[in-house]
Amino acid sequence: MPDQPLWRPAFLADVADIARLSKAHLGPYAEGDAIFAERIRLAPEGCFVLARGPAIVGYFCSHPWMRKKPPALHEMLGEIPAASDCWYVHDVAVDADARGGGVVANICARALDVARSKGFRTAMLIAVSGADSYWKKLGFIDATTEALRLKLKDYGDDAVYMERALSGD
Ligand SMILES: CC(C)(COP(=O)(O)OP(=O)(O)OC[C@H]1O[C@@H](n2cnc3c(N)ncnc32)[C@H](O)[C@@H]1OP(=O)(O)O)[C@@H](O)C(=O)NCCC(=O)NCCS
Known part of the structure; x- marks a missing residue:
């Protein structure tokens, strides 16, 4: 019986696996090694991989950012802005045979606990x-504005900007 996959913090050594999974599961919205390496460097507390033994079968990447100002696809951040007022769930993908059973809900809850512990009161994606x-099932609601709709066009016509309040749960 294969090992039960477990979430652990992501390290720079995991970047090639994360980019591989992004390419496999996110098609035109996949991002490359440099993007994930930067996110792990800037916000290691928000980045995780799902490990089954030595194999990486999923990732979850999140970091502080500015509400209603999601980074563009493939955009390097440079730094986490001092004005960050929101926790951004940047990206998640899990291999099909490791999905289910709340595996992503669990890591999302863990990351949002980190966000709360740092004083953030809103998450976005x-x-x-x-x-x-x-994402609606995980408590996020559509908060897309007209301005955001234009900004999100690189993410496809059906891209939706979503938010979730973190206070009070
Ligand atoms: C999104 C993802 C991480 C979810 O993994 P998971 O939480 O283990 O999901 P599950 O397989 O347990 O699915 C939970 C439920 O959500 C639904 N669901 C999963 N992915 C969905 C999607 N992309 N769109 C709509 N519904 C989805 C499932 O059908 C299932 O519904 P059910 O409870 O009625 O059966 C996984 O499907 C994935 O890696 N997808 C490809 C990458 C991706 O789309 N990332 C998110 C981009 S915003």
Whole structure:
């Protein structure tokens, strides 16, 4: 029986596996090694990989950012802005045979606990390819504005900017 996969913090050594999974599961919205390496460097407390023994079968990447100002696809951040007022769930993907059983809900809750512990009161994300219905189940709601709709065009016509309040749960 294969090992039960477990989430652990992501390290720079995991970047090639993360980029491989991004390419496999996010198609045109996949990002490359440099993007993930930067996120891990800037916010190691928000980045995790799902490890089954030595194999990486999923990743979850999040970091502080500015509400309603999601970074563009492939955009390097440089630094976490001092004005960050939101926890950004940047990206997640899990191999099909490791999905289910709340595996992503669990790591999302863990990351949002980190956010709360740092004083953040809102989380945000961009849902692509119809995944907004999935994120709705995790408590996120559509908060797309007209201005954001234009900004999100690189993420596809069906991209949805979503937010979730962190206080009070
Ligand atoms: C999104 C993802 C991480 C979810 O993994 P998971 O939490 O283990 O998901 P599950 O397989 O347990 O699915 C949970 C439920 O959400 C639904 N769901 C999963 N992915 C979905 C999606 N992209 N859009 C709509 N519904 C989705 C499932 O059908 C399932 O519904 P059910 O409870 O009614 O059966 C995984 O599907 C994945 O890696 N997808 C490819 C990458 C991706 O789309 N990332 C998110 C981009 S915003």
